[in-house]
Structures are given as C-alpha cells and as structure tokens.
Amino acid sequence: MDVQIPLNKLKFGHEDGEGINARVIGRDARLAELAANLHAHGQIENLVVKPMGDGFYSVANGNRRLAAFHLIHGETSSFLVNCTIHEVDETRAFEYSLATAITAEQLHPVDQYEAFARLEAHGKTNEEIARQYGLTEKQVRQALALGRLAPVVRNAWRAATITADAAKAFTLALDHGTQEKLFAKLEAKGDLNPWSVRAALGAGKLDHDVLQLLDFVGAEAYRARGGEVIEDLFGHSHIIQDADLLxxxxxxxxxxxxxxxxxxxxxxxxxxxxxxxxxxxxxxxxxxxxxxxxxxxxxxxxxxxxxxxxxxxxxxxxxxxxxxxxxxxxxxxxxxxxxxxxxxxxxxxxxxxxxxxxxxxxxxxxxxxxAEPARRNVDAGDIGGAAASTSTKPKAPDEPEISQALKQRLGEQLTKAAATALIQDEQLALSVLLAGFCSYDGAGVKVSVNGLGGGGPDEEVLGSDEFPKALRLAMQLKPAERITLLADIAARALNFRDFALDNDDEDSGAIAICNALDPSLINPALRGAFDAKDYFAGVSKALSLKAIEEALGPDLARQQAKGGKAEITAFAIENVPPTGWLPPQLRPKGYDGPPVKKPKLAPIDGGKAAAKPKGKAAPAKPAKAAKPVKRAASAKKAAKKTARKR
Known part of the structure; x- marks a missing residue:
C-alpha cells in the first residue's frame, strides 16, 4: 500500500529488532550528494517500510534516502515521505533489503561521465550539475573531462581494455585527434598504461614538490602571469611550461x-x-x-x-x-x-x-x-670559507710535556672506553653520529657530509655546525626523527664522481647502492638528472649514432649517419631523451629504457609507411613512449634543452 508518512515516524531498518537493513558498511557514504539530488529532483522512488507499532515504521529499502531526508529537513520534521507499506515479518523485510542491495546495478563510470557530458551539452552549467548531484566543482570538471574523452578511449575503458587510471591520463590531451593517435601508437606497442600515456604527453617531468605548487598558487593566477599549463585533474602530473615562474x-x-x-x-x-x-x-x-x-x-x-x-x-x-x-x-x-x-x-x-x-x-x-646563526669573522685566507674567531683565550700556564706517542696511546684508550659505553646507549649514539655529521670540526667524531648528494652548508641539517650545539639539538629529536635525518645525511654523503655503472667491479659501493634502489625511484631520478645536451655534445659521432639506434631503431641511425657531427648531435638531443634512453654509465640493474626491439618507424620525409611487423611483442619492461621524431633544422640551430629535475 502506497502512503505518505511523516519523516519523524520513520526509523532506520537497523534499529528494528535484530535489524532489517542488510547494508552495514557505507550507510553514510556520499549522503551529501544524495541529499543534493533529492533536493533538486524530489523523491523518485518510494521507501519500502514495515510497521513497528505505535505509529512508527522501519525502513527495509531506502535507509540512505532516509538519512538524506534528515540532512535536508531534520530528524524531527513532519515532512511527508512517499512510502510503500509491506505487512511482513522481520525476516521477510530483511530479505527485501538484501535483494535490493545485491541486485542493484550501478552505472558503469563511463556511462555516468557520458551522461554528465550530455547534461553539459543540454546547457547545464558546472555549478548547476554540482548542486543537483552533490558534487564539488572539481568533481564536475573531472566527470566532464572523462565524458569528453575520444570514443576509442571510452570504449576501451568500458571493455576493460585499459584501466580507469589510464583513461584519466588521456585527459591530459585536450583534443580527440591527439588522444586517438596516441591510443593507436601505444596499443600497437602493448603499452597502454597510465605512466606511458603521461610520459608521451610530456607530463611527469617535474618532481612533486614543484607540481603541488600549482594547487597552492592557482592555475588561473598562474595563467594570468603568462604561464601555460595543462592541469591533471586527477593528480599532480601537470604539464607546466614555466616552473621557475610557478x-x-x-x-x-x-x-x-x-x-x-x-x-x-x-x-x-x-x-x-x-x-x-x-x-x-x-x-x-x-x-x-x-x-x-x-x-x-x-x-x-x-x-x-x-x-x-x-x-x-x-x-x-x-x-x-x-x-x-x-x-x-x-x-x-x-x-x-x-x-x-x-x-x-x-x-x-x-x-x-x-x-x-x-x-x-x-x-x-x-x-x-x-640554531641561531653563528656570528664569526671570516678569515680571508681560509680557502674553505670556514669562519675563524678573532677572539683568543688566555694561554694556560706551561705544563709538563708528554711525548706525542703517549698522547696517541691515551687517546686510543679513551676512544675504546667511550665506544664501549656509547654502544650501550643507542639513542645517544645516534645523536652523537648525527651531530658529528653536522658539525664543521668533528670534535672527536670523524664523520663528514662532504659528498655530492647534498648541496648546502652543514648547519642546514640541524641548525648549527658547532658540535656542542648540534648535539643538544640532536638529543631533542624523537627516535623516528633522528632516523629521518640520518637518511638525509646519507644522501648528502654520496660521491660517485669516479664511478660508473657499466663496469663489473663487485666491490664498487656506487654500483651496489644504485642496484639496491627501487627502479621506480632511481630510473626517473636518473632521467631527470641526465643532461642530454652535454652528453651528446661531448661524445663521438659513433656513440651518438649508437644511441639513436638503441632508442629509435637502425633505420633512423642509418639515415642520420649521412649527416655531419653537428646535425647528428642536434637530432640526438631532440629525439633520444623522450624515449627514456640513458647511457650505459647511468644504467642500474633495474634500468627500464631502450634498447628494446622496436617496430620500424614511418619515413620522416614522406613516402609510404614501413610495413607493420608481424605479431606484437610487448617489451620486457614498461618503456617510455617516444614523442614524434623531429629532424634538426640545421647543424647550427640550438637544440631544445631537455627538462631536468630541480
């Protein structure tokens, strides 16, 4: 029987006896969105209820809508709600709830986003869509971007040929033509994954610390100052033209x-x-x-x-x-x-x-x-720039001299005793080590951060480069904080200046460290640090051609071999880095770039495309997609500088 029941007479199903509402997890999920939709469109479907006695009814189907009505009108409101009464017992009412929850079929995300795009086409503004469906402005922009994807991308997502994350990555290409070409290119390589899509579109060249600044500054403010950006609506892989401006x-x-x-x-x-x-x-x-x-x-x-x-x-x-x-x-x-x-x-x-x-x-x-900056007078004669104090302490009265050899033996004894005691107090030991790394004179702790991995004075770590002060600062840290700073100091201490990764020296610390690093971390870092312009300008013509062959294939290498050194260099600088290629000296154990077997590319000067190779062999590891090959305009033309991480 269909009736209207005051809102304050309706109870949640889980409040009736043992509970007639099958849903436990997610009862309160997205209630604001549901309330907004009910407010905009009114109640479309009746609540299914059963009598509880004393004029109250429990809801077997529609508990989330009941909660949304509470948000709109308040729990004590007498607002009339459309309901269908079923004279059933508790068991039967629970089965109604369970059957509805199990058989309810949600829209596929693609269908939902296409529907939002259709609303936009019919004249709905972003603000209206957000208000009626309980979404934020960002969520509406995301939905519309996905609804506007090229049909080939949407259909692949619907058919589960690509993941939702891959589909989202395609939104960085603003037109269907670009999306369709990129989809065909990556599909042929078996490389339709999110990171390949983003890399092919030029995203991910800047680290997170820079990319997050766009949300802080605001995309519109950045554009108003002359910056160009394609926003990543689903993360921080923005394509930013001027990082320095940001x-x-x-x-x-x-x-x-x-x-x-x-x-x-x-x-x-x-x-x-x-x-x-x-x-x-x-x-x-x-x-x-x-x-x-x-x-x-x-x-x-x-x-x-x-x-x-x-x-x-x-x-x-x-x-x-x-x-x-x-x-x-x-x-x-x-x-x-x-x-x-x-x-x-x-x-x-x-x-x-x-x-x-x-x-x-x-x-x-x-x-x-x-941590207050030390005030010292800098001795102009000190090559290292270390500050020297102009004050001098009064000299102590002359004391009997002991031999230098004895001094050394006493020092050794003191060292052994201190080490025996210190090893029993781990946190103090960590503090001493940390302070020793960060102090300019060591004061008995012979440690150093004079490597190439840092980039700042010692006092930048703790706040002081004087051992007593640095020690007091270190002792105030929590254990986890000391570990964090020690990791930072370890990075500062690295110095691989005389090492390369293309030798088989089993005792090489550089090789051991790089091979132990997570490939997903070291490979992007290497590519960000690689200076292609400097490398190709400094190697022979043969090595440049070898790089072109490994990254782009033998056909292009043979074509370029006809040119001079300057032309080959410019071509390599422009076209090799986007493929993810790195020189052998920068290839750790987990290196994931070329050389891999590649299909033949179409001629760059026109003519018929090369025959498509039979079969489709996926690369052994995910490879970065190359952007279209560009020929150097002339040997003298300055090549485009490759992006580097800050």
Missing amino acids: KAMAREKLTAECEQLRADGWSWAEIMDDLPKGARYWPPTELKQIAYEGDEKQRLDAARKALDDLYQQDDYSDDEEERLGLVIEAIEKAARARSFTAKRKAELGCIVDVENGHLVVSFGIKRPAE
Whole structure:
C-alpha cells in the first residue's frame, strides 16, 4: 500500500529488532550528494517500510534516502515521505533489503561521465550539475573531462581494455585527434598504461614538490602571469611550461604570509625552505587550552569522526578525505593561532610551508638557541670559507710535556672506553653520529657530509655546525626523527664522481647502492638528472649514432649517419631523451629504457609507411613512449634543452 508518512515516524531498518537493513558498511557514504539530488529532483522512488507499532515504521529499502531526508529537513520534521507499506515479518523485510542491495546495478563510470557530458551539452552549467548531484566543482570538471574523452578511449575503458587510471591520463590531451593517435601508437606497442600515456604527453617531468605548487598558487593566477599549463585533474602530473615562474609565485605568497604573521605580532615567521632541515622537528609550544569559538569544537569533532568512519570503508573517496582534512586543518589553524597571547607571540615564531598544495602554518615555534646563526669573522685566507674567531683565550700556564706517542696511546684508550659505553646507549649514539655529521670540526667524531648528494652548508641539517650545539639539538629529536635525518645525511654523503655503472667491479659501493634502489625511484631520478645536451655534445659521432639506434631503431641511425657531427648531435638531443634512453654509465640493474626491439618507424620525409611487423611483442619492461621524431633544422640551430629535475 502506497502512503505518505511523516519523516519523524520513520526509523532506520537497523534499529528494528535484530535489524532489517542488510547494508552495514557505507550507510553514510556520499549522503551529501544524495541529499543534493533529492533536493533538486524530489523523491523518485518510494521507501519500502514495515510497521513497528505505535505509529512508527522501519525502513527495509531506502535507509540512505532516509538519512538524506534528515540532512535536508531534520530528524524531527513532519515532512511527508512517499512510502510503500509491506505487512511482513522481520525476516521477510530483511530479505527485501538484501535483494535490493545485491541486485542493484550501478552505472558503469563511463556511462555516468557520458551522461554528465550530455547534461553539459543540454546547457547545464558546472555549478548547476554540482548542486543537483552533490558534487564539488572539481568533481564536475573531472566527470566532464572523462565524458569528453575520444570514443576509442571510452570504449576501451568500458571493455576493460585499459584501466580507469589510464583513461584519466588521456585527459591530459585536450583534443580527440591527439588522444586517438596516441591510443593507436601505444596499443600497437602493448603499452597502454597510465605512466606511458603521461610520459608521451610530456607530463611527469617535474618532481612533486614543484607540481603541488600549482594547487597552492592557482592555475588561473598562474595563467594570468603568462604561464601555460595543462592541469591533471586527477593528480599532480601537470604539464607546466614555466616552473621557475610557478616557484616564484609560490614564494611571493609564502613571503606575504610571513609578513602578515609578523604584523600580527609574532616575533619571527620564516619559510620552511629557508630554515635548516631540522627545523621541521622544532617542537611547537604546548598549549594548556585551545581557544575555540562558536561551534568550532563540535565541527572539528564531527569532521574527525567522519574521517575515521571514512577510513573504515573498503573503497572511500579521496576527494572526501581531502575535504575533511581541509576542514580539520582550517579549524585547528584558526583556533591555535588565536590561543597565544600578545606576550607569547612576541617571544615565539611561525614556520610556513606548502604541503599537498595547501598552505601549512606551524604556530608558536621557539627557535632553539643552538640554531641561531653563528656570528664569526671570516678569515680571508681560509680557502674553505670556514669562519675563524678573532677572539683568543688566555694561554694556560706551561705544563709538563708528554711525548706525542703517549698522547696517541691515551687517546686510543679513551676512544675504546667511550665506544664501549656509547654502544650501550643507542639513542645517544645516534645523536652523537648525527651531530658529528653536522658539525664543521668533528670534535672527536670523524664523520663528514662532504659528498655530492647534498648541496648546502652543514648547519642546514640541524641548525648549527658547532658540535656542542648540534648535539643538544640532536638529543631533542624523537627516535623516528633522528632516523629521518640520518637518511638525509646519507644522501648528502654520496660521491660517485669516479664511478660508473657499466663496469663489473663487485666491490664498487656506487654500483651496489644504485642496484639496491627501487627502479621506480632511481630510473626517473636518473632521467631527470641526465643532461642530454652535454652528453651528446661531448661524445663521438659513433656513440651518438649508437644511441639513436638503441632508442629509435637502425633505420633512423642509418639515415642520420649521412649527416655531419653537428646535425647528428642536434637530432640526438631532440629525439633520444623522450624515449627514456640513458647511457650505459647511468644504467642500474633495474634500468627500464631502450634498447628494446622496436617496430620500424614511418619515413620522416614522406613516402609510404614501413610495413607493420608481424605479431606484437610487448617489451620486457614498461618503456617510455617516444614523442614524434623531429629532424634538426640545421647543424647550427640550438637544440631544445631537455627538462631536468630541480
């Protein structure tokens, strides 16, 4: 029987006896979206209910819609809800709920996104779509981008020939023609994976620290300053034309934030990158009470609970996780900022940084005295630039001399005793090691970070290059923080200047380290560091031709062999790096680039295309797709500089 029942007379199925609602996980998932849809379109399908007695009814089918009605009207509202009453027992009502949950067939994502694109074609604005379907503006942009994919990509996704991530990667190509050509090219190679699509389109050339700045600065602001960008709507693999402009704009925003904080009464405010690496571990001042205002505490607790509930779901929304995280961060930031008195602000400072594209401010930081920059007079005669103090201590009275040999033996004895004691206190040992790496004179600890992997003074690690001060800073760190800094120091200590990876020296530390590294980490790093212009300009014509053959095939190598050294060099610089090729000296055990067997390429000067090779042999490991081959305009023309990681 179809009836209308007041909302405040309806109970959730799981509140009826042992529960008649089969759904347990996901009861509260995407309720805001469902509420928005119900508000925009009204109720389309009746709730299925059974009588509970005393005028109340329990819902067997439609519990999420009931929760959405609560969001819209409130639990105590008498709003009339369309329902269908079934006079059944608890067992039968539970079976109704289970049957509906199991037989419900969700739209395939492709069908859903095509439907959104159709709404847009019918004149719906992004704002209207977002409001009616409970989506954020970003989610609408994502849906429309996927709905506008070339038919060949959508059909492959629908048929599970490619993954959802691969389909999303194709949105970086803004027109169907580019998408179709790239799809055909990668399909022929058996290489339709997300990273190959992104690489072929020129994405992923910058590291995450730079790419995340686009979210911080804003794509529109970046474009307004003359920057060109193709946004990755599903991650951070943006295609950015001017990374230096982006970094400059980010620094401008961070500097302005620092100025505002100082104007608000804080003693100091600094950008994280301008401080020692150890600054991220400087402890914030503990507060006895946080100054929440209004309903901030309630909203904070609700957001934290919602985030905990979200993590209990097997398949939760990353967008919802980000939204809740931003709500929590905004409330905590505002409350903590106002919890310091004017007097405390004048004594403490703030550190500003960008994390995952968002501004992060650490309030109430006390800069350790040991981390204050040392004031020394630089001795112009000191080649290393080390500072020398002009002050001298009074000389002690003459003491009886002992032999140098005895001094050395005593030192050895002291060393053995100290080592025996220190080895029994692991955390102190780590602190001593860390401080020794970061101090300019060692003070008895003979360690060094004078390798090529770093790029800054020793004091940038902890905040001081004097051993006593560095030791006090190191002892204040938590165990996990010491390990983190030790890893950073290990990287600073590397120096492979005299080593290469193309020899078979079993005792080579450089080879052992590089071979032990995860290929997914070392290969992109090598390609980012490889200076193709410098390499090809410095090798012989034969080696350049060998690289062209390995990366692009023997046909192109033979064609280029007819030219001069300058022309071959320019061609190699332009066309070899996009294939992922690296010289033998930079190939670790997990190297994944050419040479691999490649199909013949079409002639670059016109004519009939080369015959397609029989069969389709997939490469042994994922290979980066090459962009179309370009001929050097002339031997004298400057070749395009390859992108390098900062």
